Amino acid sequence: MDFLKLKAEILELANCCEGRVGVYIQSEEGIIEENCRKAFSSASLIKVPILLAGLSQAETGLLQLEEEVQINNAVRVGGSGVLQSMSKGLKMKVIDLMTLMIIVSDNTATNLVIDLIGKENINGYMKNIGLKNTELNRKMMDFEALKKGVDNTTTARDMAFCLEGLAERSILSVENKDLARRILNGQQYKNKLANTVDLEKVQVANKTGELPGVEHDCGIFTGNGRTVYTAVLVDQLKNQAAGRDVLSFIGNRIYRYMIKD
Incomplete structure (x- = not known):
C-alpha cells in the first residue's frame, strides 16, 4: 500500500465512524491529519506525558526511580490496574509504579506518580x-471533578508529537528515551491499533485510553525499516465497539502500509 x-x-474510516475522530x-x-488539534478528553493517554515528566525529573535528581513507595489503602482506586487488588503493606519502586501506569494503565500507580511529580510540574x-x-x-477516577466539568484533555497532534519526541527530539536523555520506549513496548492492551498487527513483523509501542463514549490509542509502529507515529482519538460514541473497530481498521491499514502489502 502506498x-x-x-x-x-x-480519512474515509475516520469520516465514516459514528463518533468524532481525531x-x-x-x-x-508525510502526515495524515483530521481534527488533529481538536481537544478530546485524554482518558488514559495522559499517562504517556506523565511518564516522560517523571523521567525528566529523574534526570535532574528531583525524583528517585529506585525509591520505594508505600501503597496504602487510602490511595487505592478502582478502574484499570492491579494495585487495588494487591496485599496490604505493599511497597513498590517509583520506576515500577511508572511501568504499571503504562502497561496495565494502573490508576492507583498513576495517582501516586502524580503526587510524586506534582500536577503543576x-x-x-x-x-x-x-x-x-x-x-x-x-x-484518575476522580468522578467528583468530572461531574464539575474538570477533565484531562489532549489532541491527536499532541499525543503523536509526544511519541515522536522519543526518537526525533531531545526531550529526554538517550537512556531515558530508550527506557520510555521499552515501557511502552511492554503494553499489555493491544486490542485497538495493534489488534490485527503481526507483532513479530511490526512492533507497536502504545498506550490506550477509554471512558464511556471514548476510545483512544496512540503508538509508535516500527518495522520493515519504517517508523510511523500514530494517535487516533474517538469520542461521542453511543457504542464503544464502533470506536474500537475504527482503531483496529486504522491500525490494520498502517500495518499493511509498513509491510508494503
Whole structure:
C-alpha cells in the first residue's frame, strides 16, 4: 500500500465512524491529519506525558526511580490496574509504579506518580516539550471533578508529537528515551491499533485510553525499516465497539502500509 492510498483509506474510516475522530499519523512520507488539534478528553493517554515528566525529573535528581513507595489503602482506586487488588503493606519502586501506569494503565500507580511529580510540574513539562493543548486537571477516577466539568484533555497532534519526541527530539536523555520506549513496548492492551498487527513483523509501542463514549490509542509502529507515529482519538460514541473497530481498521491499514502489502 502506498502513502496516498493509506491516507485516503484512513480519512474515509475516520469520516465514516459514528463518533468524532481525531487523527494524526506521521511517517517519513508525510502526515495524515483530521481534527488533529481538536481537544478530546485524554482518558488514559495522559499517562504517556506523565511518564516522560517523571523521567525528566529523574534526570535532574528531583525524583528517585529506585525509591520505594508505600501503597496504602487510602490511595487505592478502582478502574484499570492491579494495585487495588494487591496485599496490604505493599511497597513498590517509583520506576515500577511508572511501568504499571503504562502497561496495565494502573490508576492507583498513576495517582501516586502524580503526587510524586506534582500536577503543576507535569503541566509545565508538557508545555515545555511542545504539547500545546494537553492538560492534567484531575487524578484518575476522580468522578467528583468530572461531574464539575474538570477533565484531562489532549489532541491527536499532541499525543503523536509526544511519541515522536522519543526518537526525533531531545526531550529526554538517550537512556531515558530508550527506557520510555521499552515501557511502552511492554503494553499489555493491544486490542485497538495493534489488534490485527503481526507483532513479530511490526512492533507497536502504545498506550490506550477509554471512558464511556471514548476510545483512544496512540503508538509508535516500527518495522520493515519504517517508523510511523500514530494517535487516533474517538469520542461521542453511543457504542464503544464502533470506536474500537475504527482503531483496529486504522491500525490494520498502517500495518499493511509498513509491510508494503
